[in-house]
Amino acid sequence: MSLEDEYRDDPEVTQWQGRFITAKTRGRWEYVSRARGIKAAVILAITPEDEVVLVEQFRIPLGKPCIELPAGLIGDDDGGEGEEAAMAATRELEEETGYRAARMEDLGEFYSSPGMVSEAFTLFRAFDLTRVSEGGGIEGEGITVHHVPRARIADFIAAKRAEGYGIDTRMLMLLSPSWL
Numbered sequence: 001m002s003l004e005d006e007y008r009d010d011p012e013v014t015q016w017q018g019r020f021i022t023a024k025t026r027g028r029w030e031y032v033s034r035a036r037g038i039k040a041a042v043i044l045a046i047t048p049e050d051e052v053v054l055v056e057q058f059r060i061p062l063g064k065p066c067i068e069l070p071a072g073l074i075g076d077d078d079g080g081e082g083e084e085a086a087m088a089a090t091r092e093l094e095e096e097t098g099y100r101a102a103r104m105e106d107l108g109e110f111y112s113s114p115g116m117v118s119e120a121f122t123l124f125r126a127f128d129l130t131r132v133s134e135g136g137g138i139e140g141e142g143i144t145v146h147h148v149p150r151a152r153i154a155d156f157i158a159a160k161r162a163e164g165y166g167i168d169t170r171m172l173m174l175l176s177p178s179w180l
Contacts, residue, residue: 066166098135102128
């Protein structure tokens with residue numbers, strides 16, 4: 001019997017729900033989802049100088065700073081229900097990094113850790129960037145913006161890992177030339 005067959009008829013049961021996440025079970029399987037079914041937008045942005053724009057942010061679950069692609073939730077603000085994913089990507093890129101993109105290309109929907117989290121994100125490639133501010137996110141986010149030459153991305157990631165930083169799984173795509 002396949003895993004799909006084993007769990008197909010088991011009801012999804014909410015074990016605990018907070019403001020932002022929900023812990024669920026289906027049979028003996030445990031997992032987490034975002035409350036209200038909110039998804040995320042993740043942005044791959046490369047400057048005209050051929051630098052990848054990355055962000056550094058302290059992440060409480062890791063207990064350390066993490067190197068990531070710019071990202072944010074879609075429609076999470078009050079009244080933001082129904083926000084288009086590309087609009088959220090454009091908003092988050094500018095808020096976190098200070099870059100405005102003239103165009104966003106949808107590269108598809110992906111899952112971060114599908115054995116534990118049901119959250120999906122849409123990956124966007126930002127084009128025609130214009131710097132409009134310093135970025136850094138909203139108050140309290142403490143985001144540091146990094147501009148890393150594409151040719152040096154592997155060295156940058158290795159150096160940050162050696163310094164004890166967390167490295168977001170999406171950094172793996174930066175190590176594959178076909179994505180860039």
